[in-house]
Amino acid sequence: MKVVVAGASGGIGQPLSLLMKACPLVDHLSLYDVVNTPGVTADLSHISSVAKIEGFLPKDDGMKKAFTGADMVVIPAGIPRKPGMTRDDLFKINAGIVRDLIKGVAEFCPEAYVLVISNPVNSTVPIAAEVLKGAGVFNPKKLFGVTTLDVVRAETFVQEYTGEKDPSKTVIPVIGGHSGETIVPLWSQAKPAVKIPEDKLDALTHRVQFGGDEVVKAKDGAGSATLSMAYAGFRFAEKVIKAVKGESGIVEPTFVYLPGVEGGDEIAKETGCEFFSVPVELGPEGAKKAHNIVSSANDYEKKLLKACYDGLGGNISKGIEFVKNPPPK
Numbered sequence: 108m109k110v111v112v113a114g115a116s117g118g119i120g121q122p123l124s125l126l127m128k129a130c131p132l133v134d135h136l137s138l139y140d141v142v143n144t145p146g147v148t149a150d151l152s153h154i155s156s157v158a159k160i161e162g163f164l165p166k167d168d169g170m171k172k173a174f175t176g177a178d179m180v181v182i183p184a185g186i187p188r189k190p191g192m193t194r195d196d197l198f199k200i201n202a203g204i205v206r207d208l209i210k211g212v213a214e215f216c217p218e219a220y221v222l223v224i225s226n227p228v229n230s231t232v233p234i235a236a237e238v239l240k241g242a243g244v245f246n247p248k249k250l251f252g253v254t255t256l257d258v259v260r261a262e263t264f265v266q267e268y269t270g271e272k273d274p275s276k277t278v279i280p281v282i283g284g285h286s287g288e289t290i291v292p293l294w295s296q297a298k299p300a301v302k303i304p305e306d307k308l309d310a311l312t313h314r315v316q317f318g319g320d321e322v323v324k325a326k327d328g329a330g331s332a333t334l335s336m337a338y339a340g341f342r343f344a345e346k347v348i349k350a351v352k353g354e355s356g357i358v359e360p361t362f363v364y365l366p367g368v369e370g371g372d373e374i375a376k377e378t379g380c381e382f383f384s385v386p387v388e389l390g391p392e393g394a395k396k397a398h399n400i401v402s403s404a405n406d407y408e409k410k411l412l413k414a415c416y417d418g419l420g421g422n423i424s425k426g427i428e429f430v431k432n433p434p435p436k
């Protein structure tokens with residue numbers, strides 16, 4: 108299992124690379140960034156874990172060397188938010204960064220599982236799909252937008268109503284997209300079931316939808332969530348790797364191209380969105396089956412979903428348009 112982290116020197120990239128280096132399921136870790144990969148690689152290389160590690164900069168065919176033979180490419184490359192910014196404000200810079208990295212995937216490792224962390228995820232994943240389509244190598248089962256941080260937040264914030272000692276033991280499906288109102292926690296589908304007082308529901312939902320803002324505000328200009336994102340990104344990547352290696356029964360919400368995944372057509376029809384995060388069963392081929400829990404939402408959640416569909420559709424079209432009709436340079 109050769110894993111590439113693209114954007115490896117950044118706030119997410121470094122702790123994510125640390126978790127990958129420590130993971131016994133990873134044989135080969137390849138770090139790629141436009142800066143500082145020699146230092147990050149030298150540092151991590153002293154860890155006595157199984158993964159062989161290499162680091163590359165763009166010079167001397169660095170992307171080709173980093174990506175060739177990769178089984179998985181995880182992408183946290185791009186600028187983060189500052190207070191007052193929306194994720195969509197990152198589009199101008201991050202759209203081009205993701206497009207160019209995905210061109211590298213298409214050329215050097217078209218069979219790889221691709222996990223996109225870079226924001227705005229609602230647009231960067233459609234960008235990735237368009238680039239891969241254009242290169243004739245798009246496999247929707249292998250392209251994932253990482254929305255796990257929303258799931259992790261929901262598990263954490265609901266703990267006060269579950270009484271669970273370990274918050275990760277409560278399964279809360281968080282569906283839709285990854286920004287503000289497009290993030291929809293389906294509390295009614297919690298396992299085990301959880302009773303949230305009615306007067307607390309709005310505040311809890313809002314905290315999950317806008318949890319990213321809490322961190323952006325607290326970091327006060329120094330970026331957005333990095334450590335919790337590295338944890339969440341690793342948690343999702345590890346699940347994909349385990350499924351690829353044959354473990355069955357792994358289901359995790361992730362933002363996928365619905366028409367390309369079994370069960371996805373029905374969800375696309377119901378939501379009106381081609382890209383959507385739903386619990387996806389993972390298998391050796393990647394996304395095995397999309398679970399339609401949209402139809403099980405209660406009335407409160409249906410209202411949230413309506414707002415989600417309205418916002419998400421525009422974000423998706425913006426990403427597709429960026430590749431189909433690139434803006435003048």
Ligand SMILES: NC(=O)c1ccc[n+]([C@@H]2O[C@H](COP(=O)([O-])OP(=O)(O)OC[C@H]3O[C@@H](n4cnc5c(N)ncnc54)[C@H](O)[C@@H]3O)[C@@H](O)[C@H]2O)c1
Nearest residue numbers: 114116117118119140141184185186187224225226256336
């Ligand atoms: N999906 C999520 O839930 C989630 C959560 C947190 C952050 N994010 C997003 O992740 C991205 C990264 O956040 P961060 O805090 O690590 O930012 P950061 O600025 O600390 O790190 C980004 C890294 O990307 C590198 N980079 C820039 N252009 C590159 C290119 N063309 N090729 C390779 N590397 C390149 C930079 O050199 C830097 O090291 C942001 O867009 C942020 O909004 C997503």
Ligand SMILES: O=C(O)C[C@H](O)C(=O)O
Nearest residue numbers: 188226318319320331332
């Ligand atoms: O909020 C951000 O900009 C980063 C990330 O998407 C998050 O949810 O923390």
